[in-house]
Amino acid sequence: MTQWGSLGSGNGQFNAPRGIAINGSGYLFVADSGNNRIQIFDPNGAYVNQWGSLGSGNSQFNTPYGLTLNSSGYLFVADANNNRIQVFDPSGAYITQWGSLGTGNGQFNYTVDVAVNKSGYSFIVDGDNNRIQVFDPNGQYVSQWGSPGSGNGQFVTPTGIAVDSPGYLYVTDWGNNRVEVFDPAGTYVSQWGSPGSGDGQFMDPCGVAADSGNNVYVADRGNSRVEKFTITFSPAVVPLSGYTNPPTDPNHDGLYEDLNGNGRLDFNDVVLFFRNMAWITANEPVAAFDFNRNGRIDFNDLVLLFKEVSS
Numbered sequence: 025m026t027q028w029g030s031l032g033s034g035n036g037q038f039n040a041p042r043g044i045a046i047n048g049s050g051y052l053f054v055a056d057s058g059n060n061r062i063q064i065f066d067p068n069g070a071y072v073n074q075w076g077s078l079g080s081g082n083s084q085f086n087t088p089y090g091l092t093l094n095s096s097g098y099l100f101v102a103d104a105n106n107n108r109i110q111v112f113d114p115s116g117a118y119i120t121q122w123g124s125l126g127t128g129n130g131q132f133n134y135t136v137d138v139a140v141n142k143s144g145y146s147f148i149v150d151g152d153n154n155r156i157q158v159f160d161p162n163g164q165y166v167s168q169w170g171s172p173g174s175g176n177g178q179f180v181t182p183t184g185i186a187v188d189s190p191g192y193l194y195v196t197d198w199g200n201n202r203v204e205v206f207d208p209a210g211t212y213v214s215q216w217g218s219p220g221s222g223d224g225q226f227m228d229p230c231g232v233a234a235d236s237g238n239n240v241y242v243a244d245r246g247n248s249r250v251e252k253f254t255i256t257f258s259p260a261v262v263p264l265s266g267y268t269n270p271p272t273d274p275n276h277d278g279l280y281e282d283l284n285g286n287g288r289l290d291f292n293d294v295v296l297f298f299r300n301m302a303w304i305t306a307n308e309p310v311a312a313f314d315f316n317r318n319g320r321i322d323f324n325d326l327v328l329l330f331k332e333v334s335s
Contacts, residue, residue, distance in 0.1 A: 104151075144161030
C-alpha cells in the first residue's frame with residue numbers, strides 16, 4: 025500500500041481531489057478540483073505533469089470533477105461549474121469540448137461525472153437537471169433519460185456513473201440513496217439501496233466503478249466506506265431477427281445458448297449464432313452471448329457454443 029499528496033498547490037499536492045482515471049500503462053490522471061487542474065502521476069505515484077487553471081477557456085476549469093478515458097487514451101473531464109465536457113489527448117493537449125448552462129439538449133447544469141463505452145459513446149451525469157445525456161464519439165447529442173423523482177429511472181441529484189464490459193450503466197442516485205442500473209440503450213433495468221448504514225444501504229452515495237468481473241463498487245460517502253456488489257441480474261434479450269421467441273438459458277448459467285428460443289440447445293442454434301454475430305453485437309446484451317466472457321462477440325464464442333452442442 026502507498027499514498028501521496030498533501031494540501032497545497034505545488035506539484036503533487038492537492039486541494040479537494042475528486043475524479044481519478046488510470047490508463048493502460050498505469051498512469052493516473054487526478055482531477056485536483058480545488059486547484060482547477062489535472063495532475064498526472066506514473067504507476068509509482070511520481071509526479072509527471074499537469075495542466076489547467078481557473079477559468080472558462082480551453083484547458084481551463086471551474087471545479088473539474090469526474091474523469092474517464094476512452095479506448096484510445098483520450099481523457100474526458102466533467103468541468104462541473106463550466107457546465108461542459110472537455111476532451112484531451114493522452115499527452116494532455118486540448119482536443120474539443122461541448123456543453124453550456126441550460127436545460128436543452130446538450131446543455132448542462134453541473135456536469136459531475138462521465139463514462140465512455142467501448143463504442144466511444146459518452147454518458148454525462150447532468151446533476152442538477154436530474155438526467156443522463158448521451159453523446160456520440162464526435163460529441164454530438166444523441167439522447168437522454170431521467171427526471172426529478174424517486175421512481176424507476178428518475179433521480180434526485182445523480183452524482184456518479186460507470187459502464188461495465190457488456191455496456192450496462194450504473195448511476196449513483198445521491199438523493200434517493202440508491203444505485204440504478206440501465207441497459208446500453210438507457211432502458212431502466214434494476215436498482216438497489218435505501219437510506220441507512222446496513223449492508224447494501226447508503227448515505228449520500230457518490231462515486232461508482234465497475235470491473236470486468238461483474239463487480240460494482242460504490243463510494244458510500246455518508247457512511248465513510250466503499251461497498252462492493254456482485255451483479256447477478258439477468259440481461260434482457262430479444263428475439264433474433266425473423267423469430268418470435270427470445271433466446272433462452274437452458275442450463276441457467278447466465279448465457280443464452282438457445283438462440284432460436286425453442287427451449288433446447290441444438291445445432292440450429294450454432295448456425296443462427298454464426299449468421300447473426302453482427303446482429304447480436306448490435307441488438308442484444310453482449311454479456312448474454314459472450315460465451316468466453318471476454319466482453320465481445322467473436323469467433324471463439326462460436327467455437328465454444330459448437331463444443332457445448334457436440335458434448
